[in-house]
Amino acid sequence: MMGGGIYSGPSDDSVLGEPVLFYTVMLDSCYTFGYLSVDMKMKIRNPISKNHGFVLVLLAGLILFVPWCPIIATFYYEYCIHLATCEGWQFGTDIISTYGPFGFVGLPFYRASTYPSMILLNICLYGIMVAFLWEFWQNIVNPARPSAVWIVIILLLPGFGPAMEWSPVLFTPYVLVNLFVLRHFFGKTAPSYLYLFMFVIVLGMFVLVKGTFIFLILMTIVVVSADQIINSKKVPWIFPGFIVGVLVLWVVSSQKTGNILGYFLSTADLIAGYKDGAGSFEGTKLGIAPVVFALGSLGLIGTFLLTVRKLLGWRSIWPASILAATLYVMFQHGFVRQDPQHSVSACLSFCCLYVLMLPLLWVLSGGNKTLRRVLVANGTVGIIIIATCWLSGGGRPVVNSFFQRIKGIPALMTQGVSALETAREAHLQLLKQKFPLPQFDGSMESSTFDAGVAEAYGNYSMVRPTVTLYVAYTSKMSMRNKDYLEDASGPGAILFSIPVAIDGRYPAATDSIGLLAQKTHFSAIGRVGNLLVLERRARPLKLKSEKLQELDVDVNGTISLPDPGKGMVFAQIEITPTIAGRLFSLLYKPAATFIIVSVGTEEARFRLIRATAKEGMLLSPLLCDLPSFQAFYSDSNSSLKLSGFRIEYEKGREWCYQNKIKVVLSKVNVD
Structure with a gap:
């Protein structure tokens, strides 16, 4: 068995510029690495296996991992997370977001007050992840030095997605939770307390980077703790240690302790509403890409169970459950919304997870050639997933984001942040010219x-x-x-x-x-x-509501609206999913619902968000363009009063909802 990385692809820079070659190199590296990890007699001399090559590869990974030259733009949603951090706003109360008080770490935008911390934390997290992967390799795979290429691929691969607003560090929790579980179940020696302490702290930090990771990370902590109790008869300290670590980091990030519950509750509310609110995006149709991803995930989980069941027995269900949960979260992230930023990142994260698993499964498969062929097939499936997403119009991996982050390094080394400050000031001046305001x-x-x-x-x-x-x-x-x-x-x-x-x-x-x-x-x-x-307004207006009618109507049935005069029509529309629809929503996403509104003889079709429709929404007048909004906020009568509406379900998925719809109409006047 050999330490060091083996890179057998072309050596010129064109490899990074051509996606097809990049995929080939990635798969070839994974396969070669796995093959060499079990061939005890093979001796190959390669420059990258030498000390200087090893260090250079890791250094190159660091340069590409850290957002040295952040985005100078302020229109992004993610930029506001930097603003919230600068102003000390409270997450879960002042700000309700998928990101937390450490969210700025994974969002490469420039603000003078967050930039130093962002760079420093990215450097630290890169070093910690290298150390974790190194220790994993030596304790489980081979006492020799790990492959630098293997480490760098795992840490950088998701960063090749088309979303420039996401740094590679944002995807490391997918690796981290599985690394933690694999180390616990397959380690030849017990991890040190320092190792466990660092792992718990980093996991706790990622909960505050992106709150949506809480369920996956908490599941990981629970699985390891439960196995310690059942198998090792030990009292696990990592669970209370994790809770304490999260609280300490919450306070360190200038958040009030009383707001932490609100942060997690608002995160749960965001997750609950996301699928219906943002999950029926019709701009991209990925065809069979979600199916291929799901089948590839099931194949990887099955291969994992087949490989480890003899060693772990019934306990193999624990690490397999974390792997399955990770792939499920990836699937939801990538294919609920179906835009290139999410879909490509999910496909790359799948390949990243495969690269992490490969050396362990290759060693455990021993001389079983069938299992090893299946492992290689799993890697091929990863490439097929990316290709299917690309050919379906869902986007492809890019390298521009990496080059954008490093192209200003020379100026950064010679001028410090002055160049970034100059670019920011120029950006703000451009905004003033573009939007002349009183x-x-x-x-x-x-x-x-x-x-x-x-x-x-x-x-x-x-x-x-x-x-x-x-x-x-x-x-x-x-x-x-x-x-x-x-x-x-x-x-x-x-x-x-x-x-x-x-x-x-x-x-x-x-x-x-x-x-x-x-x-x-x-x-x-x-x-x-x-x-x-x-x-x-100097004096706020008041709203007065009066119920008009309560109806039970059939889907596709037209509902006529009364003329509210100078008032507005407020509607509560309750659409109830069937049991099959709930299951489909859990596994994938809810079927879309639509509202078709009539203004005189004309009709318009819009997507309807069931959660907001159930609680109530302004139905009439129709606010669809600048003149209608201007009339609405100028207290003028709108000409876009609805005469009626009807509800439709997504074609082919009508079975997801019940036919009867409950509608409550109210008249709202403004005084």
Whole structure:
């Protein structure tokens, strides 16, 4: 068995520029590495196996891993996480996001106050992951030095996705949880307390990087703790240690201890609403790519169980469950929304997980040639998954994001951050030229389209709790926006971007309660391009609601609406899924629902978010463009009053919902 990495592909830079060759090199490296890991007599001399080559590969990995030259842009949702960190806003209360107080670590944007911490933490996490992988290799695979190529592929591979706003570190929890479990179950010696302490701290940190990792990480901690109790008859300290570690890191990140429960509850609410709110994206149809990914995942899980069952017996279900949970989370991440940023990253993460598993499974398979052929087939499936996603129009791996992050390193070494500061100032000046606004005193919210506009004009930049309107896809999140808008300490002015909805949603189904609070507390004073300028009212308006009718209607049945006069029609629409529909939603995503509205003789079709529709949304007037929103916030009568509507289900998936729909219509007047 040999230590060191073997790189058998071409040596010129064109390998990175050509995706097909990159896939070939990746698979060839994995296969060669696995083959050499069990051939005890093979002796190959290769420059990369020498000390200097090993160090150079790891150093190259560090250079590509760390976002040295971050994005100078302020319109991204992710930029607002840096802003929230700078301002010390409380996550779970002031900010409701999939990211936590350490979220800025994985989001490569520039702000002077977060940049040093972002760089330092990325360097530390890279070094820690290298140490973990090194220790895993020597304790389980081979006492010799591990392959540098193997380490770098695992840490960098997901970073080849097309989302420049995500750093590679954001995907390391997929590796980390499986590494932790594999080390526990297959380690030849017990890990040291320092090793376990570092692992628990890093896992705790990633819970605060992205709250959606909490369930996968917590499951990992529980599995290892349960096995310690059942098999080793030990009292596990890692579970309470994990809880304490998360609390300490929460406080270190300037968060109040009383808000940590709100952070996890809001994360659960985000996860619960995400599939319906953002999961029916029709812009990309990936064909059989989700099916291929699912089958590839089942194949990898099956191969894992077949390989380890003789060694672990019934205990093999523990590490297999973590592997399965990881692949399930990857599948949900990649194919619920089905845009290139998510889908390609999920495919690359699958390959990354395979590369992690390969040396262990290769060693455990011993002389079983059939199992080894299956292992190679699993790697081939990973390539097929990426190719299927690409050929289906779901995007492909790119290298631009890596080159963008390193191209400014020479200037960074010679000038420090002054070049970044200059670029940021130029960006803010460009925003002022592009969006000429009247001067406002006090705070301003422009995060619905570009948080940097408020900063460009020297105003205190505020961000609504959900950051953008389209994220408010549950009633709880919309209520948080309502409280923020109605609070006197909220923004003095709002730059409101039109359109407010994405993915063809019904406009008022996005943050409907917040839109009404915005009407009662703000009025339109002008427009700039497709922006509406809103200013806080001196005296808030009041809403009065009166129930009109309660109906049980059939799907596709047209419902006529009464003329509300100068008022508005508010609707609560309850669509109940069937048992089969709930199961389909759990395994994949919910079938889409649509609302077809009538204005006179014309009709328009929109996606409907069931969660917000159930709690209630503004149905009429139809707010679909800048003039209609301007009339709405200027207290003018809108000409886009609905005469009726009907509900439709996604074609071919009507079985996911019951035929009867409950509708409650109310009239809302503004005084």
